[in-house]
Amino acid sequence: MSLRRREVLRGGAALALLGSAAPVAGRSKAPLGLADITVLKELNRDYAGTLRAAAALGYTHFGFRLASYGGGNEPSPQDKAKMVRDAGLEVGVVRFPPVRADHDRLIAEAAGIGAKVIAMSAAPPFISRQLGVATRASFEAWLPELVALGAKCRAAGLIFAYHNHWWDVIPLEGGETPLDIILRSTSPTDVAIELDLAWAWYGGVAPLDLLARLGPRVASMHLKDIDRQLGKSTTDHAVVIGAGEMDYAALLPRIRRLTTAVGYIEVDSPPDGLAAAAAGARFFREHR
Structure with missing residues (x-):
């Protein structure tokens, strides 16, 4: 059955960003990841220093793209993994670029640096x-590549996860969504899901409904919020949890009851990446 537009936790008023980012006293250090795109500007200036700052904010995992974002002299995956561990963090979800990727080489690199989960961004x-925008025909023509990629990752000892965007929960011709098609066309042992709660919400799907439906197939999550009053592009609407319309104060405890997958704070283009990371960590610790 196709995913339907539903609402959950109505009326989530925008919440103010919290000024302090230290972990909440008296609470255990629950796993929390940071996606590299959140602090991309800071990483380009000082990769190792930014990782140390993330660890000081209470993050436990750091996820990064294997291939370069095009930001100049970006470290190799091996150097990134070493700096992540030197900062006291775990190597989190690593990522394929969505196009023009040497998948075989990147799979070998991911396995070589000790990654556990590798994700396809789109x-x-x-x-x-x-x-x-895509036709159903073009999407279904690409599916065998997804299936083959999942099998290669499994053979290398990696969990392969598909990352959803808003378009993945919007029906194509015939009424099925891309995510529906992936779920019925692939094996959970070959293709897991990296669930982006905000993009599901943006596409009109209640994130808790989707999380409950996917169950153990969720290998990781991206945690961000939506503020449709900001900017002009869709990614401009992505903000740190607690600063948008999704009511993460109510969502976070319910997410924890549905999954043990690590959530990664992700903001696509924040003005200040470390400030966004700090606010996200603080909000997560206070409301998990």
């Missing part, structure tokens, strides 16, 4: 021409 048909 289905190429949705980003090759117009962002978020």
Whole structure:
């Protein structure tokens, strides 16, 4: 059955960003990841120093893209993994670029640095021409590549996860969503899901409904919020948890009851990445 537009936790008023980012006293250090895109500017200036700052904020995992974002002299995956561990963090979810990737080489690199989960950022048909737009025919023509990639990752000892965007929960021709098609066309042992709660919400799907439906197939999560009053592009609407419309204060305890997957704070283009990371960590610790 196709995912339907539903609401959950109505009326989540925007919450103010919290000024302090130290872990909440008296609470255990629950796993919390940080996605590299949140602090991309800071990483480009000082990769190792930014990782140390993330660890000081209470993060336990750091997820990063294996191939370069195009930011100049980016460290190799091996150097990134060493700096992550030197900072006292665990190597979190590593990522394929969505297009033009040497998948075999990147799988070998991911296994070599001790990663456990490797994610595909987006289905190429949705980003090759117009962002978020693809035909059902083009999407289904790409599916065998997804299946083959999942099998290769499993053979290398990696969990392969597909990361959803808003377009993945919007029906294609015939009424099925891309995510529906992936779920019925692939084995959970080959293709897990990296659930982005905010993009599910943005696409009109209640994130808790989707999380409950996916169950153990969720290998990791991206935690961000939505403020549709900001900017002009869709990614401009992505803000740190607690600063948008999703009511994460109510969501976080319920998420914890549904899954043990590590959630990663992710903001696509914050003005100040470390400030966003600090606010996200603080909010998570106070409301988990």
